[in-house]
Amino acid sequence: MSMQSDALPATVTFLPFRYASKCKRNKQNGLPFVLDNVLDDLLILLLAFVPFSAHPLLTGLAIAAFHTSLWIIYEAGYVENDRISARAEKQVKVAANFHAMSDAYSEKAAWIWAAVVGYLGACLTALIWSGDTSFDIETSLWIAAVWAVVLIALRATYVLYNRVDKMTRVMLYLPLQLIKYGFPALFVALPAAGAAAIGAQIIRRWMPYIIYRFSNKKPEKFPARLIRLVTFVSLWVLLLPSAPLVQHLLLGALIGGWLLVRSATQIRLSVSNAQPVSKDSWVHRK
Helix, strand or coil: CCCCCCCCCCCCCCCCCHHHHHHHCCHHHCCCHHHHHHHHHHHHHHHHHCCCCCCHHHHHHHHHHHHHHHHHHHHHHHHHHHHHHHHHCCCCCCCCCHHHHHHHCCHHHHHHHHHHHHHHHHHHHHHHHCCCCCCCHHHHHHHHHHHHHHHHHHHHHHHHHHCCCHHHHHHHHHHHHHHHHHHHHHCCCCCHHHHHHHHHHHHHHHHHHHHHHHHCCCCCCCCHHHHHHHHHHHHHHHCHHHCCHHHHHHHHHHHHHHHHHHCHHHHHHHHHHCCCHHHCCCCCCC
16 A cells, blocks of 8 residues: 555545545556546446447446446445554554545545436436437436445445455455446346456456465566456357357457557566476475
8 A cells, every 4th residue: 555645624525536546546556546447447348338239329328427336335445444444453554644535535425426426327228228219217216226226235245345354355355346347237238248358357356356365465467457368368259159250259359459458568578478397487385
């Protein structure tokens, strides 16, 4: 966790993602939170669900609204995680500005924001379901109710996650990722190639976390984006018989191309480090 010393005035107005971007995840730990969230989370969802949807624009906007709503509540899990760490853990790992940021955070306000943005997603989804011909408020309310269940399930999982030991968290981290990346399948069709992308993204997030927990250190050199690319290609091939061929090929090329671009640096590094087994310096440590 990076150390920051900037403080916030006690009267600062709550804004979503301020805590995540300035305290929990920041550019000193990699990409800035918002940029990482858009390029590595939202974009994967859009590539997986949008290209062959009947209403691409509405689908993309609906997913973006739901994604934003979900992350507003996910951030509440971040705050709670740090508060519990500061209060109960033997080895406290929070940022230097944690207390100021935590005092400025309001989960009540977060739920209001999430409800408003989530209902926007529900309205857009209602238009998709109607074929973009009319808006049915009753349908939007039903969709909003389903979305509320998703957010409650996410928050409940995070509540449990934050209160168990580190090794148990490894298993709970998986459903958190499934909710984060699988939620659009409740509202719009998920093509087979899109399912491969979602599966690869979940693995991309889960594997480094497993290594982190079992080795007790961050896997700084772990090629997560390359692992995602290999996982996607494997799942895409596995799902080949279950999908329309042309759609599967085109969507696979689109998603695979983007993942290839994102993993280019790690591919070059892996290729340059490859050598005959006779020169392998890896040592097994008991």
